[in-house]
Amino acid sequence: xxxxxxxxxxxxxxxxxxxxxxxxxxxxxxxxxxxxxxxxxxxxxxxxxxxxxxxxxxxxxxxxxxxxxxxxxxxxxxxxxxxxxxxxxxxxxxxxxxxxxxxxxxxxxxxxxxxxxxxxxxxxxxxxxxxxxxxxxxxxxxxxxxxxxxxxxxxxxxxxxxxxxxxxxxxxxxxxxxxxxxxxxxxxxxxxxxxxxxxxxxxxxxxxxxxxxxxxxxxxxxxxxxxxxxxxxxxx
Numbered sequence: 643x644x645x646x647x648x649x650x651x652x653x654x655x656x657x658x659x660x661x662x663x664x665x666x667x668x669x670x671x672x673x674x675x676x677x678x679x680x681x682x683x684x685x686x687x688x689x690x691x692x693x694x695x696x697x698x699x700x701x702x703x704x705x706x707x708x709x710x711x712x713x714x715x716x717x718x719x720x721x722x723x724x725x726x727x728x729x730x731x732x733x734x735x736x737x738x739x740x741x742x743x744x745x746x747x748x749x750x751x752x753x754x755x756x757x758x759x760x761x762x763x764x765x766x767x768x769x770x771x772x773x774x775x776x777x778x779x780x781x782x783x784x785x786x787x788x789x790x791x792x793x794x795x796x797x798x799x800x801x802x803x804x805x806x807x808x809x810x811x812x813x814x815x816x817x818x819x820x821x822x823x824x825x826x827x828x829x830x831x832x833x834x835x836x837x838x839x840x841x842x843x844x845x846x847x848x849x850x851x852x853x854x855x856x857x858x859x860x861x862x863x864x865x866x867x868x869x870x871x872x873x874x875x876x877x878x
Contacts, residue, residue, distance in 0.1 A: 701826050
């Protein structure tokens with residue numbers, strides 16, 4: 643059983659490397675579209691994947707406030723050291739934290755499904771893969787838009803994905819206690835994602851003044867939402 647779990651989580655984690663297919667220069671030319679897709683993907687993940695699984699709305703608020711405080715701290719750090727380091731927007735680190743929590747939860751979901759039955763575990767893994775592909779593309783775009791190099795974005799996105807192993811193993815060895823903690827972690831991740839989309843991503847989209855490109859951004863926001871919605875429907 644444990645081998646099934648680890649193999650499934652490994653496949654899901656490798657989805658984080660999907661950004662390697664965009665090293666041809668496509669992202670640089672169409673980054674404004676990818677930011678739109680990422681915004682839609684984060685909103686879709688929050689409203690179609692995470693919030694339906696948790697009723698702890700107060701924790702969502704805590705996630706938003708903690709994200710605000712973390713961004714304040716990151717801004718202070720970069721302002722103090724910006725003459726020695728290349729500036730990276732705090733949204734990158736906030737997204738990594740939120741995505742790490744979300745991947746942690748994915749690991750707990752996969753393990754919980756396998757502990758119920760192997761066929762259910764396989765089905766849940768496929769559903770997670772379906773929604774992880776667009777989400778990871780969006781995450782990669784956020785890191786690039788925030789100032790990460792392509793190599794650094796790929797590396798840190800992959801590290802964030804590895805938290806799924808921690809979630810999976812904790813559920814496997816401590817299944818009863820983790821079942822009560824998962825909704826709280828989900829709610830916290832939702833707050834973080836809402837903060838990123840509303841405070842960091844959407845203001846970035848508003849900087850685009852060209853009418854044609856703005857329309858394209860709206861289309862890609864809807865595309866990101868739609869792809870996540872389809873994945874969420876298949877996951878039910």
